[in-house]
Structures are given as structure tokens and as C-alpha cells.
Amino acid sequence: MSDSDRTEQRRDPAAPATDGPGATDRAPEVRDELERLRASIDNIDAAVVYMLAERFKCTQRVGRLKAEHQLPPADPAREGRQIARLRELATEARLDPAFAEKLLNFVIAEVIRHHETIARES
Numbered sequence: 160m161s162d163s164d165r166t167e168q169r170r171d172p173a174a175p176a177t178d179g180p181g182a183t184d185r186a187p188e189v190r191d192e193l194e195r196l197r198a199s200i201d202n203i204d205a206a207v208v209y210m211l212a213e214r215f216k217c218t219q220r221v222g223r224l225k226a227e228h229q230l231p232p233a234d235p236a237r238e239g240r241q242i243a244r245l246r247e248l249a250t251e252a253r254l255d256p257a258f259a260e261k262l263l264n265f266v267i268a269e270v271i272r273h274h275e276t277i278a279r280e281s
């Protein structure tokens with residue numbers, strides 16, 4: 160790939176186009192479409208944050224319950240079932256199941272860290 164190809168690929172598609180015939184007609188449509196898509200992405204990101212906050216509220220309660228009853232922070236059997244279920248859901252939703260698994264593992268690792276803190280402090 161030449162340097163000029165790379166420069167062309169890096170250019171912000173929302174920036175006004177200055178090159179080629181018809182470029183100035185096309186640019187506002189590209190900008191509008193990009194803006195619409197980014198507005199949806201922002202809404203989805205907000206929903207993800209709120210849903211994660213709700214999930215963490217539940218897991219904090221689980222952490223306190225586990226600490227009160229001397230239960231271990233992690234439950235690998237439960238995690239195995241969650242991963243299998245989420246991988247199936249991801250496949251149905253046409254989301255990469257490996258990505259879904261990584262995301263769940265990332266969230267659960269943070270939950271276990273919280274559980275350990277609760278257990279240590281109680």
C-alpha cells in the first residue's frame with residue numbers, strides 16, 4: 160500500500176470532501192449518516208453503562224451474602240453455565256461468541272475482585 164493510499168484511508172469520512180468529481184455533493188450525506196449512526200452508538204453505550212450499573216448493584220448484594228455465609232467469592236461451575244448460555248445467545252444474535260465470552264469473563268473478574276474486598280472488610 161502506498162503512502163497516499165494510507166493517507167486516504169485515514170481521512171475522517173465526516174470531514175468535507177475536497178477531492179474528485181461530485182465529492183462536495185456526497186460529503187453532507189456522509190456527514191449526516193455518520194452523525195445519525197454516532198447518535199445511536201451514544202445511546203447504546205449509555206444503555207450498556209446503565210445495565211452494567213444494575214448488574215453491579217446485584218453482584219454487590221451477592222458479595223455481601225457470600226461474605227456473611229463464608230461462601231467463596233468465585234463459583235466456577237456457575238461461570239461455566241453463564242459462558243455456555245452467553246455464547247449461545249451471542250451466536251443467535253450474530254455476535255462473535257468468543258468476544259461475548261471475553262466480555263463476560265472481564266466483568267466477572269471485576270465482580271470477584273469486589274467480592275474479595277467485601278469478604279476482607281467484613
Ligand SMILES: O=C(O)C(=O)C[C@]1(C(=O)O)C=C[C@@H](O)C=C1
Nearest residue numbers: 218221233234235237238267270
Ligand atoms: O453468581 C455468583 O455466585 C456471583 O458471585 C456472580 C458472578 C457474576 O458476576 O455473574 C460472579 C462470580 C462468580 O464466579 C459467578 C458469577
